[in-house]
Amino acid sequence: MTRTLNGIVAVCPDLGIGKGGNLPWHPLRLSKDFALFRKMTSTPLVAGRQNVVIMGRKTWFSIPEKNRPLQNRINIVLSRQLKAPPAGAHFVAADFAAALRLVDSELAERADQVWIIGGSSIYKEMMESPAPRRLIVTRVQKQFECDTFFPEIRPEQFRLLPEFPGVSQELQEENGVSYKFEVYESIQQ
Numbered sequence: 001m002t003r004t005l006n007g008i009v010a011v012c013p014d015l016g017i018g019k020g021g022n023l024p025w026h027p028l029r030l031s032k033d034f035a036l037f038r039k040m041t042s043t044p045l046v047a048g049r050q051n052v053v054i055m056g057r058k059t060w061f062s063i064p065e066k067n068r069p070l071q072n073r074i075n076i077v078l079s080r081q082l083k084a085p086p087a088g089a090h091f092v093a094a095d096f097a098a099a100l101r102l103v104d105s106e107l108a109e110r111a112d113q114v115w116i117i118g119g120s121s122i123y124k125e126m127m128e129s130p131a132p133r134r135l136i137v138t139r140v141q142k143q144f145e146c147d148t149f150f151p152e153i154r155p156e157q158f159r160l161l162p163e164f165p166g167v168s169q170e171l172q173e174e175n176g177v178s179y180k181f182e183v184y185e186s187i188q189q
């Protein structure tokens with residue numbers, strides 16, 4: 001069975017995801033976005049297992065130290081340079097395929113869902129993967145300055161679902177910033 005890859009991201013209107021190593025809207029906090037991120041990435045479908053989060057080295061270090069590793073999840077950091085996991089992380093992998101191999105070998109008995117949590121090049125690899133994919137996208141409706149971007153979500157490759165369990169369809173508003181949640185699924189060829 002081919003494993004579904006789940007991606008989760010919050011984007012500005014121009015698909016910007018980061019600025020200077022942080023979120024574009026930093027120091028504003030979008031707490032309902034964080035809450036959805038935590039709920040979706042930490043809740044396994046199979047009791048007794050844990051979800052896996054796969055992230056780039058810069059995304060790992062963008063998480064405040066006190067919140068690393070992301071709790072109740074198996075944290076895999078991608079790096080071509082690091083030979084050992086950075087302090088607090090569970091695993092390091094030298095490329096995306098190696099991270100997925102780890103999930104299907106060493107972690108096969110305890111891993112549940114795989115969540116890709118950024119940044120740019122890892123999202124790009126996920127978007128180009130032949131595996132079935134699901135994307136949870138927070139559309140932030142205000143433009144902030146960005147230096148890191150999410151790839152285009154092509155309508156011929158991904159369809160927007162009308163609804164998804166556990167994901168609110170309401171427009172969210174916090175600290176003067178409006179945003180809404182969207183869920184996409186890949187259209188398998």
Ligand SMILES: NC(=O)c1ccc[n+]([C@@H]2O[C@H](COP(=O)([O-])OP(=O)(O)OC[C@H]3O[C@@H](n4cnc5c(N)ncnc54)[C@H](OP(=O)(O)O)[C@@H]3O)[C@@H](O)[C@H]2O)c1
Pocket residue numbers: 008009010011016017018019020021022023055056057058059060062078079080081082093094095096117118119120121122125148
């Ligand atoms: N808005 C959101 O939802 C969201 C989500 C995540 C991140 N962000 C933001 O995005 C920014 C960080 O993202 P980024 O794109 O700059 O960096 P990143 O992808 O998190 O990290 C880049 C590093 O990851 C490693 N890497 C990337 N692809 C790899 C691969 N295929 N194989 C092995 N290693 C790989 C390399 O590490 P080495 O240099 O060690 O080899 C590379 O330098 C921050 O501003 C963060 O706040 C936003």
